[in-house]
Amino acid sequence: MGRQPCCDKVGLKKGPWTAEEDQRLVSFLLSNGQCCWRAVPKLAGLLRCGKSCRLRWTNYLRPDLKRGLLSEAEEKTVIDLHEQLGNRWSKIASHLPGRTDNEIKNNWNTHIKKKLRKMGIDPVTHKPIHPAPPRQAPANGAVVSPEQKVPKEEVEEIKPAAVGSAATSDGGGHVDVFCTDEVPMLHLDDIIFPCDGTTAGSPESSSSSAASVSSGGGIDEEWLLPIMEWPESMYLIGLEDMVVAAPTATSWEFEDPFNTYQRIALFDHHETWA
DNA sequence: AACTTGTACAACCGCATCCAC
DNA sequence: TGTGGATGCGGTTGTACAAGT
Numbered sequence: 001m002g003r004q005p006c007c008d009k010v011g012l013k014k015g016p017w018t019a020e021e022d023q024r025l026v027s028f029l030l031s032n033g034q035c036c037w038r039a040v041p042k043l044a045g046l047l048r049c050g051k052s053c054r055l056r057w058t059n060y061l062r063p064d065l066k067r068g069l070l071s072e073a074e075e076k077t078v079i080d081l082h083e084q085l086g087n088r089w090s091k092i093a094s095h096l097p098g099r100t101d102n103e104i105k106n107n108w109n110t111h112i113k114k115k116l117r118k119m120g121i122d123p124v125t126h127k128p129i130h131p132a133p134p135r136q137a138p139a140n141g142a143v144v145s146p147e148q149k150v151p152k153e154e155v156e157e158i159k160p161a162a163v164g165s166a167a168t169s170d171g172g173g174h175v176d177v178f179c180t181d182e183v184p185m186l187h188l189d190d191i192i193f194p195c196d197g198t199t200a201g202s203p204e205s206s207s208s209s210a211a212s213v214s215s216g217g218g219i220d221e222e223w224l225l226p227i228m229e230w231p232e233s234m235y236l237i238g239l240e241d242m243v244v245a246a247p248t249a250t251s252w253e254f255e256d257p258f259n260t261y262q263r264i265a266l267f268d269h270h271e272t273w274a
Numbered sequence: 275a276a277c278t279t280g281t282a283c284a285a286c287c288g289c290a291t292c293c294a295c
Numbered sequence: 296t297g298t299g300g301a302t303g304c305g306g307t308t309g310t311a312c313a314a315g316t
Contacts, residue, residue, distance in 0.1 A: 016284070016310085038301065054302075055285065090304060105305075106283050 013047040017056055021046055025053055026061050059102045066098035070107055078104055078112060083126040 013021075028044035034057075037050035046053065070078065074096055081092040089101035089108075096104065113123040122129050 014286075036301075051287095051302080052285080058303095059284070087305065101304075102284075110282060 011047060012049050014052070017060075021048070022056070022061060025056060029057060029061075055102075059100045062100075064098055065100065070099070070104075070111075074099065075107075075112060078108065079116070079126070082108065082123075 017025075024044050024046055025040070028040065032043070037054045040046075040050055040053045041048045044053070048056075077096060078092060081095055085091050087105075089105045093099050093101040093104050108123075116123040116126075117129070120129050121127070
């Protein structure tokens with residue numbers, strides 16, 4: 001007998017969150033901190049399951065979230081980490097402060113995957129796509145994890161282009177494939193950068209990806225601290241205060257006016273986050 | 275202007291894992 | 296050690312919006 005799904009209870013709301021629900025949830029979490037998610041909806045007066053609340057908070061309402069497209073450096077980091085970790089989105093996200101696993105996953109599926117394919121790189125194996133890939137074990141003896149298996153749909157997607165345009169690799173990492181109207185042709189070395197901590201690029205990418213991974217896979221959790229440990233002042237400000245605080249800040253741009261105010265206010269009240 | 279197709283991303287679902295009892 | 300509840304994670308779906316026809 002399986003466990004009952006948490007959202008099966010009659011009367012619980014599903015679907016998009018309203019501004020009012022967001023406000024209730026944020027207000028509650030700011031006043032009480034994160035405790036047991038199961039209790040949150042009840043205590044916050046929400047007709048949602050705890051899981052839904054947690055997801056909404058983690059992926060959308062958290063004050064330290066960055067919004068918008070990933071930067072070049074962040075994309076590189078994601079590609080690099082994906083090569084090492086596979087689809088472990090939460091692990092990858094832990095190396096990108098302000099980004100969520102969901103966001104990275106979405107970005108991977110919509111942008112990065114396509115980009116890599118256009119450059120002749122298999123987004124699953126991170127190796128050059130060959131014209132007629134034989135079904136055999138990798139030459140270097142590397143073990144292909146189950147999650148790296150290429151889904152049938154992806155094979156179908158790759159085949160025509162690869163066959164039609166003579167994708168080649170000179171063995172030195174230089175790949176010539178496809179017609180790339182929008183994406184400039186890059187060498188493999190431009191995309192898969194070394195993991196010795198000397199990675200070229202922005203300080204952000206070198207410190208957050210290669211360095212931290214090579215040091216035993218430990219996750220840099222420092223950036224999480226502001227969330228785990230709310231400063232005292234945070235407990236004292238209500239949503240009204242936040243909105244009042246909003247006009248004094250200048251550099252944050254988000255689409256949702258509510259979240260804009262909320263985040264601006266939080267950063268105003270906690271200088272170390274700036 | 276109306277319709278179709280593509281894209282982006284928020285949210286849901288089900289399974290895995292952790293942990294207390 | 297086994298069991299069940301809570302939470303986390305990754306895959307997938309739903310939907311709003313933009314672009315194209």
